[in-house]
Amino acid sequence: MYLITGATGTTGGLVRDLLLERGDDVRGMTRNPTRPDHVHGDYDDPGSLAEALAGVEAAYLVPAAQTAVHDANFVAAARKAGVRRIVRLSAVGTGEEWEGEVIAPWHLAGEEAVRDSGLEWTVLRPSSFATNLTREPVHNLTGDVPQAVIDPRDVAAVAVAALTSSAHHGQLYTLTGPAALSVPEQVAILGEARGRAVAVVDVDPAAFDPAWRSGVLWSRSGRNAVVTDDVARVLGRPATSFAQWAREVGRFAG
Ligand SMILES: NC(=O)c1ccc[n+]([C@@H]2O[C@H](COP(=O)([O-])OP(=O)(O)OC[C@H]3O[C@@H](n4cnc5c(N)ncnc54)[C@H](OP(=O)(O)O)[C@@H]3O)[C@@H](O)[C@H]2O)c1
Numbered sequence: 001m002y003l004i005t006g007a008t009g010t011t012g013g014l015v016r017d018l019l020l021e022r023g024d025d026v027r028g029m030t031r032n033p034t035r036p037d038h039v040h041g042d043y044d045d046p047g048s049l050a051e052a053l054a055g056v057e058a059a060y061l062v063p064a065a066q067t068a069v070h071d072a073n074f075v076a077a078a079r080k081a082g083v084r085r086i087v088r089l090s091a092v093g094t095g096e097e098w099e100g101e102v103i104a105p106w107h108l109a110g111e112e113a114v115r116d117s118g119l120e121w122t123v124l125r126p127s128s129f130a131t132n133l134t135r136e137p138v139h140n141l142t143g144d145v146p147q148a149v150i151d152p153r154d155v156a157a158v159a160v161a162a163l164t165s166s167a168h169h170g171q172l173y174t175l176t177g178p179a180a181l182s183v184p185e186q187v188a189i190l191g192e193a194r195g196r197a198v199a200v201v202d203v204d205p206a207a208f209d210p211a212w213r214s215g216v217l218w219s220r221s222g223r224n225a226v227v228t229d230d231v232a233r234v235l236g237r238p239a240t241s242f243a244q245w246a247r248e249v250g251r252f253a254g
Contacts, residue, residue: 001025001027001055001056002024002026002056002057002163003026003039003052003053003060004019004026004028004059004060005043005059005060005064006029007028007030007038008028008030010131010152011089011152011159012060012062013028014155014156015159015163016028017156018156018157018160019160019164020037022160027052029041029052039051039052043069044070046073046076046077050080050081052077053077053078053080053081053083055081056078056083057083057085058085058163059087059163060086060089061086062089063089063090063106063107063110065106066211067106068106068109071109071110071113072113074086075113075117075119078117079117084120085121085122085162085166085169086117086119087122087124087159087168088110088121088122089124090123090124090126091104092125092174093215093219094107094108094111094125095108096223098218098221099217101214102214103218111172120166120169120170121170122162122170122171122172123171123172123173125175126150126174127147127148127174128147128149128219128224129149129155130151130152130177130245131249132149133187133190134253134254136198136199136254137200137201138183138186138187138198138199138200138201140183140201140202140203141203141219141220142183142220142224143182143220144182144184145220146182146222146225147181147182147183147219148176148179148180148224148225148226149181150231151177151239153240154177154231158173158230158231158235162234173228173230173231174226174228175228176227176230177227177240179241180224180225180226186242189242189243189246190246194246194251194254205217
């Protein structure tokens with residue numbers, strides 16, 4: 001049995017669907033179950049985590065807020081339930097320093113909770129999701145600076161590989177698309193796939209949410225333009241291009 005947290009979210013839903021396609025037993029965790037394969041679970045309610053994790057072999061852990069308390073609660077419940085393996089979603093740049101601040105300290109502490117759990121673990125640090133472009137107008141936080149934007153379907157496929165085998169234990173994967181593209185370039189490609197212009201607004205750095213500010217400035221400095229081959233190493237095929245995502249997913253999502 002696999003427990004997929006964030007089952008109503010971007011990557012959790014994709015991970016659940018891939019496991020169901022494989023014929024695996026899956027429980028999707030959400031605070032408000034609406035499907036037969038959903039169970040109730042809330043990171044702030046350890047009792048609900050104990051129930052959700054009963055009989056589970058491996059869990060996909062999607063952090064939902066800027067706190068490592070959720071990870072601590074989840075790891076404690078997973079250990080008690082005899083879970084063998086946790087695959088934790090994180091984010092590119094985690095733990096790097098920018099302008100005297102640590103990027104995403106809650107992700108760093110959450111990763112540490114999983115790595116120190118004594119269970120098998122894999123950490124996934126994806127770049128910016130292509131799906132961020134589906135809300136219109138697109139908010140451009142990074143100007144003309146390219147980022148190695150990734151198709152969430154690739155994140156999900158890597159998560160399934162790590163959930164279903166011990167071969168990825170102890171690995172920290174930085175997951176990127178095959179090329180770095182600026183938001184204006186992404187918007188142009190998405191517009192081509194949709195056959196119409198996609199609206200975009202530039203966001204003034206002064207207006208950035210303080211919690212995300214250092215991470216966004218880190219990306220604006222060009223550090224999120226790095227392309228890795230971790231998707232290809234795990235999946236044995238190249239990462240999906242933004243253009244392919246736009247044709248197959250993005251054009252229907254606007
Ligand atoms: N978006 C990006 O570009 C990007 C890139 C790299 C990394 N990430 C990381 O990915 C993670 C997920 O972000 P996302 O925007 O893609 O969100 P998401 O997975 O689409 O949605 C968040 C999920 O968390 C669940 N959730 C919220 N509060 C919860 C709680 N108290 N207990 C249990 N589950 C709870 C929600 O389920 P219910 O509401 O149904 O309970 C929902 O399924 C974040 O940590 C982010 O830093 C995002």
